Amino acid sequence: MGALRARRLEELPVEACLELLERSYLGRIGFVRDGVPQVFPVNYRLHEGAIVFRTDRGGFLDAVHLTHVAFEVDDADLETHTGWSVIVQGKAEEVWEPDELDRMRELPLRPWAPGDRDHYVRILPRTITGRRLS
Amino acid sequence: MGALRARRLEELPVEACLELLERSYLGRIGFVRDGVPQVFPVNYRLHEGAIVFRTDRGGFLDAVHLTHVAFEVDDADLETHTGWSVIVQGKAEEVWEPDELDRMRELPLRPWAPGDRDHYVRILPRTITGRRLS
Numbered sequence: 001m002g003a004l005r006a007r008r009l010e011e012l013p014v015e016a017c018l019e020l021l022e023r024s025y026l027g028r029i030g031f032v033r034d035g036v037p038q039v040f041p042v043n044y045r046l047h048e049g050a051i052v053f054r055t056d057r058g059g060f061l062d063a064v065h066l067t068h069v070a071f072e073v074d075d076a077d078l079e080t081h082t083g084w085s086v087i088v089q090g091k092a093e094e095v096w097e098p099d100e101l102d103r104m105r106e107l108p109l110r111p112w113a114p115g116d117r118d119h120y121v122r123i124l125p126r127t128i129t130g131r132r133l134s
Numbered sequence: 135m136g137a138l139r140a141r142r143l144e145e146l147p148v149e150a151c152l153e154l155l156e157r158s159y160l161g162r163i164g165f166v167r168d169g170v171p172q173v174f175p176v177n178y179r180l181h182e183g184a185i186v187f188r189t190d191r192g193g194f195l196d197a198v199h200l201t202h203v204a205f206e207v208d209d210a211d212l213e214t215h216t217g218w219s220v221i222v223q224g225k226a227e228e229v230w231e232p233d234e235l236d237r238m239r240e241l242p243l244r245p246w247a248p249g250d251r252d253h254y255v256r257i258l259p260r261t262i263t264g265r266r267l268s
Contacts, residue, residue: 007248026210026217030164030173039164039173039206041219072173076160081244083160085175110215113267114141133247 007081012130017086020130021046021073026112029053029123030070031092033063043112044071051088051123052095052104054111061119064092071123076133086130088123095120141215146264151220154264155180155207160246163187163257164204165226167197177246178205185222185257186229186238188245195253198226205257210267220264222257229254 012020027044030037040060042053051071055061069092076083095101104120111117146154161178164171174194176187185205189195203226210217229235238254245251 009247009249025212026208028162028164028173028206028208030162030171030204032166032171036202036223037164037166037171037204039162039204039221041206041208041210041217043210068170070164070171070173072162072175074160074162074175076175076177076246078159083175083246085246087173089170112210112217112219113143113265115143131247 008134010132010134012084012086012132014128017128017130018046020084020086021051024073024075027051027071027073029064030072031064031067033059038063041112043110045107045109047104047107047122049125051125052107052109053121054109054117055119055121056115056117057119061094061121064121065094067092069123082134084130084132086128088125089127090123090125092121092123095122142268144266144268146218146220146266148262151262151264152180154218154220155185155222158207158209161185161205161207163198164206165198165201167193172197175246177244179241179243181238181241181256183259185259186241186243187255188243188251189253189255190249190251191253195228195255198255199228201226203257216268218264218266220262222259223261224257224259226255226257229256
């Protein structure tokens with residue numbers, strides 16, 4: 001228990017969370033479909049303060065569009081038992097504005113899964129929280 | 135788009151999913167609290183076919199106990215754009231049986247965050263699905 005007690009959990013300021021979100025590319029989106037919680041991995045980019053990812057037309061897009069979702073990014077090291085996590089809460093919405101879509105298409109953003117994933121979704125953060133374990 | 139189209143997404147059989155769950159230690163649990171989707175990272179172990187993790191008494195435990203949750207584990211490589219993900223759906227429940235708790239306390243299972251996290255929760259899988267991107 002000594003080692004466990006020595007570890008320190010630090011709440012991260014929003015700026016540090018944004019930096020971690022900027023540096024990462026794989027996150028997980030939590031949402032509800034037909035009353036059942038779901039967690040899906042997505043490749044994403046932080047773009048103008050929003051989480052942006054690509055998807056195809058389908059049940060996933062329908063389930064998240066205009067709903068409140070959770071978004072999580074983390075990193076951990078088993079050996080040293082250090083790590084961090086950032087959690088975003090906010091509304092997801094499909095992006096329709098042509099100018100905005102043009103800018104998003106220039107992002108280095110590959111979808112997690114192959115296929116024509118031409119729909120862009122952004123999560124507008126309402127809260128951003130993060131923790132670092134050192 | 136050539137590289138994108140060349141990639142292959144393979145559905146994994148349950149046995150392969152269980153093997154990946156066995157080898158990993160950090161997952162994310164998706165649940166609903168006060169109507170809002172949540173995603174939290176947890177250190178876990180696969181134990182007798184169930185996902186087991188530790189937590190403290192609190193809102194998180196209350197929110198997941200006896201509810202249906204999602205649990206996700208993944209790994210990805212940005213350079214090669216390969217990776218996999220496994221998603222478990224099932225009911226979470228706090229473990230009360232003394233014999234069962236004794237066995238769980240012997241697991242090499244450290245909670246993600248420090249503190250007295252003496253409550254053990256298991257997720258009994260109803261479905262296990264996985265995908266590999268190669």
